[in-house]
Amino acid sequence: MDMMRNPGRRTILADxxxxxxxxxxSRGLTHRALDDDAGVPRGTSSNFFATRDSIxxxxxxxxxxxxxxxxxVHAGLAGQAPGKKLFTAYMKDIxxxxxxxxxxxxxxxxxxxxxxxxxxxxxxxxxxxxAGLADDVALNTRMGLPGGEQEIALxxxxxxxxxxxxxxxxxxxxxxxxxxxxxxxxxxxxSE
Amino acid sequence: MDMMRNPGRRTILADxxxxxxxxxxSRGLTHRALDDDAGVPRGTSSNFFATRDSIxxxxxxxxxxxxxxxxxVHAGLAGQAPGKKLFTAYMKDIxxxxxxxxxxxxxxxxxxxxxxxxxxxxxxxxxxxxAGLADDVALNTRMGLPGGEQEIALxxxxxxxxxxxxxxxxxxxxxxxxxxxxxxxxxxxxSE
DNA sequence: GTTCGATCACGACATCCGTAGTGATTGGAG
DNA sequence: CTCCAATCACTACGGATGTCGTGATCGAAC
Numbered sequence: 064m065d066m067m068r069n070p071g072r073r074t075i076l077a078d079x080x081x082x083x084x085x086x087x088x089s090r091g092l093t094h095r096a097l098d099d100d101a102g103v104p105r106g107t108s109s110n111f112f113a114t115r116d117s118i119x120x121x122x123x124x125x126x127x128x129x130x131x132x133x134x135x136v137h138a139g140l141a142g143q144a145p146g147k148k149l150f151t152a153y154m155k156d157i158x159x160x161x162x163x164x165x166x167x168x169x170x171x172x173x174x175x176x177x178x179x180x181x182x183x184x185x186x187x188x189x190x191x192x193x194a195g196l197a198d199d200v201a202l203n204t205r206m207g208l209p210g211g212e213q214e215i216a217l218x219x220x221x222x223x224x225x226x227x228x229x230x231x232x233x234x235x236x237x238x239x240x241x242x243x244x245x246x247x248x249x250x251x252x253x254s255e
Numbered sequence: 256m257d258m259m260r261n262p263g264r265r266t267i268l269a270d271x272x273x274x275x276x277x278x279x280x281s282r283g284l285t286h287r288a289l290d291d292d293a294g295v296p297r298g299t300s301s302n303f304f305a306t307r308d309s310i311x312x313x314x315x316x317x318x319x320x321x322x323x324x325x326x327x328v329h330a331g332l333a334g335q336a337p338g339k340k341l342f343t344a345y346m347k348d349i350x351x352x353x354x355x356x357x358x359x360x361x362x363x364x365x366x367x368x369x370x371x372x373x374x375x376x377x378x379x380x381x382x383x384x385x386a387g388l389a390d391d392v393a394l395n396t397r398m399g400l401p402g403g404e405q406e407i408a409l410x411x412x413x414x415x416x417x418x419x420x421x422x423x424x425x426x427x428x429x430x431x432x433x434x435x436x437x438x439x440x441x442x443x444x445x446s447e
Numbered sequence: 448g449t450t451c452g453a454t455c456a457c458g459a460c461a462t463c464c465g466t467a468g469t470g471a472t473t474g475g476a477g
Numbered sequence: 478c479t480c481c482a483a484t485c486a487c488t489a490c491g492g493a494t495g496t497c498g499t500g501a502t503c504g505a506a507c
Contacts, residue, residue, distance in 0.1 A: 069484070088368060090281045093464060104486055115465065173368060175423045176280060179361065185424055192426045216427050217438060221409070224416025231367045232377055234384045235408050246409060250442050261454070285494060296456055307495065 076101050076108050077125040080118050085169035089177065092118065119177065122170060123187050129167045130160060145206040151248045153202060154222070155241050161226050162240065168230050195219070203252070210252045218251045268293050268300050269317040272310050277361035281369065284310065311369065314362060315379050321359045322352060337398040343440045345394060346414070347433050353418050354432065360422050387411070395444070402444045410443045 079101035084092050097108040097118070112118045136156050143149050161168045178185040200215045225243055228234060271293035276284050289300040289310070304310045328348050335341050353360045370377035392407045417435055420426060 072484095086372065088281050088372065090284075092282075094466090095464075106487055107485075109466070110485065113466075169368065169371065172364075175419070176361065176365060176368070178424050180278065180280065188424045189426075192424060196426050212427075216430075217413070217435070217442070219426065220416040220420055220435075221413035221439075222416065223419065224412040224414065227367070227415065227419065228412055232370050232380045232384060234381075234388050234411065235404075238408075243409070243412075247413075250409070264454095286496090287494075298457055299455075301496070302455065305496075 072103075072107075073111050073121075074125070076103070076111055077121045079108075080112075080122045081125055081129070081170045082166050084122060084173050085166035089173060094118070116183075119174070119181070119184065123174065123184065126167050126171055126174070127191065129164055130171070132156070133160065147206070147208060147248070147253065150203060150206045150208060151245060154218075154248060155244050158222060158226060158240060158244055162229055165230060168226060172227060172230070192219075208252065214252055218247060221247050221251060264295075264299075265303050265313075266317070268295070268303055269313045271300075272304075272314045273317055273321070273362045274358050276314060276365050277358035281365060286310070308373075308375075311366070311373070311376065315366065315376065318359050318363055318366070319383065321356055322363070324348070325352065339398070339400060339440070339445065342395060342398045342400060343437060346391075346440060347436050350414060350418060350432060350436055354421055357422060360418060364419060364422070384411075400444065406444055410439060413439050413443060 076097055079097045080092065083096045083100050087096060092115070094108045094112070094115070095105055097112075098105045101108070108118070112121055133156065140149060140152055140156070143152075174184055175188060178188050196212065196215060196219060199219070200212050203210055203215060222244070225240075225247075229238075229240065268289055271289045272284065275288045275292050279288065284307070286300045286304070286307075287297055289304075290297045293300070300310070304313055325348065332341060332344055332348070335344075366376055367380060370380050388404065388407060388411060391411070392404050395402055395407060414436070417432075417439070421432065
């Protein structure tokens with residue numbers, strides 16, 4: 064009864080899980096809430112995700128998919144000349160993807176806290192974060208820019224804090240997000 | 256039946272609430288969990304916090320107390336000469352307080368996400384964050400250092416992202432926290 | 448020592464949850 | 478068309494939860 068097939072419905076339910084986790088929090092993440100949110104008969108999600116843990120696993124996978132770089136934007140930028148401007152454009156795209164898919168970003172922060180108590184989640188998120196860091200380090204050097212892993216890590220701390228602020232409780236509402244990114248790139252990666 | 260008196264027991268239960276929220280998450284934050292964690296008979300916390308909402312209110316208040324600046328450290332620093340070094344020392348104290356009282360810091364991040372769905376929590380945290388920002392802006396200018404609200408806001412984004420990383424899923428385990436603070440101060444506030 | 452309100456321990460109850468079933472339905476292979 | 482396994486809708490149930498009520502106990506004022 065793994066209900067591995069019918070990937071369409073499974074994805075719909077996984078998206079509903081992301082939505083519910085983001086909107087109702089970990090406390091509201093129940094099988095029945097998934098069913099209601101997805102508009103399917105109650106009991107359906109139990110057929111796809113037998114336990115609550117498997118719901119969380121599905122969210123983990125789904126968020127990974129939804130927050131992956133947009134190949135269209137990626138391709139569009141690939142043709143341009145490498146340099147600070149292009150690197151900044153990549154970073155803006157990352158932040159834009161996180162702030163526009165608010166549910167996925169919120170759910171990711173929920174999972175970060177969940178990682179505190181679930182080793183399985185911690186492993187997955189650690190791997191995801193390390194990969195993202197390695198990618199950006201490689202991108203930065205490929206662009207011929209100064210700064211190694213340490214500097215990119217600082218940059219990631221800053222960007223994550225900024226996204227958390229924007230998505231939850233903004234200290235300064237109405238800031239220009241692209242401008243913030245530009246300043247972080249300028250100050251953290253090109254100030255020496 | 257507000258059980259306003261006996262502040263000792265109320266504080267014990269509030270601390271238990273912070274502990275449970277940090278360790279078990281929003282899902283585990285129940286009256287019975289509070290009672291067990293505090294070692295009091297089951298049903299006790301219902302006498303102090305009639306509804307679950309009032310538990311959250313109590314956590315909000317308690318975190319505000321626990322994360323307030325240490326007057327001892329504050330007094331010790333007040334005697335020194337103003338300048339970048341002293342400002343950095345203040346910032347290290349703030350980060351140290353957040354990373355050493357891990358439960359309070361974790362609970363604060365939980366509440367940040369809870370603020371998404373509870374207007375009451377959002378107001379409280381917004382006020383808290385704005386006050387912290389204003390304080391640091393005032394401190395910075397009092398130290399005769401360059402940088403206004405914008406720069407301090409960037410700094411707060413970065414610090415919060417760093418603390419979240421350290422407390423949940425560190426990308427780079429074993430980093431020197433004070434060194435990170437120093438670099439953020441140097442790069443974000445003194446690079447021009 | 449008696450009294451009385453504050454404080455507390457404990458139980459009751461409707462509701463919801465996770466999980467595991469049990470048949471109905473479906474759609475393609477033969 | 479027939480059949481059969483995959484897919485699905487729905488139910489059942491032990492357990493946990495939020496909330497409210499009801500006495501017991503305590504401690505200070507008189």
